[in-house]
Amino acid sequence: MLRLHNVHTFYGHIHALKGVSLEVNQGEIVCLIGGNGAGKSTTLMSICGINKIRQGIIEFNGEPIMNKPPDQIVAMGISQVPEGRRIFPRLTVLENLEMGAFLRRDKAKIREDLDHVFSLFPILRERQKQAGGTLSGGEQQMLAIARALMARPKLLLLDEPSLGLAPMIVEQIFKIIKEINEEGTTIFLVEQNAHMALNLAQKGYVMETGQIVMQDDAKALLRDKRVREAYLGE
Numbered sequence: 001m002l003r004l005h006n007v008h009t010f011y012g013h014i015h016a017l018k019g020v021s022l023e024v025n026q027g028e029i030v031c032l033i034g035g036n037g038a039g040k041s042t043t044l045m046s047i048c049g050i051n052k053i054r055q056g057i058i059e060f061n062g063e064p065i066m067n068k069p070p071d072q073i074v075a076m077g078i079s080q081v082p083e084g085r086r087i088f089p090r091l092t093v094l095e096n097l098e099m100g101a102f103l104r105r106d107k108a109k110i111r112e113d114l115d116h117v118f119s120l121f122p123i124l125r126e127r128q129k130q131a132g133g134t135l136s137g138g139e140q141q142m143l144a145i146a147r148a149l150m151a152r153p154k155l156l157l158l159d160e161p162s163l164g165l166a167p168m169i170v171e172q173i174f175k176i177i178k179e180i181n182e183e184g185t186t187i188f189l190v191e192q193n194a195h196m197a198l199n200l201a202q203k204g205y206v207m208e209t210g211q212i213v214m215q216d217d218a219k220a221l222l223r224d225k226r227v228r229e230a231y232l233g234e
Contacts, residue, residue: 137169
């Protein structure tokens with residue numbers, strides 16, 4: 001479904017991604033783990049067209065998407081949940097969700113999808129008239145995921161969904177991510193919580209200083225001594 005081949009991305013003169021290649025197959029949960037500044041978020045921003053790549057190929061369902069405008073990439077079926085949630089704090093929960101469906105014109109289906117995200121996140125139904133900025137961190141993360149789902153993505157990109165959340169909330173979020181995948185949405189997960197990510201995913205990639213340094217079945221990476229020492233604190 002998604003393929004990156006030899007992707008290079010720069011911030012000015014800083015070489016952020018140095019020949020990144022990876023694949024996400026339909027129906028999978030694939031995770032990308034690594035430390036701060038490794039290039040994980042840059043990878044997602046490059047896929048979404050927010051960061052322009054200087055070299056390489058990014059394909060979605062066999063079609064090149066590198067450097068297409070972000071709205072076209074969303075319309076093709078890719079939605080991103082950015083790091084730090086980035087909800088609209090002054091808009092209500094309902095208005096945030098409606099913004100997720102901004103490119104859509106199928107009003108009846110939008111109503112169906114609202115009901116669906118409210119079933120995934122019942123707290124959002126209760127808080128739908130509240131300003132997004134008044135929600136707790138965990139509720140804002142739920143809103144960010146729900147907003148992305150309102151675009152009806154085929155591929156959902158998640159950037160650090162556990163960041164700054166209490167362990168109990170993280171477990172709840174990851175349980176819902178698994179449910180979203182089981183309903184048919186392919187997921188590419190960027191995450192510093194390597195243990196949670198590798199337990200959830202089928203396949204994993206490890207990134208260091210803008211390069212993929214390891215890739216394997218997620219359970220194999222969980223057992224790998226180098227991964228355990230570097231990312232699992234063992």
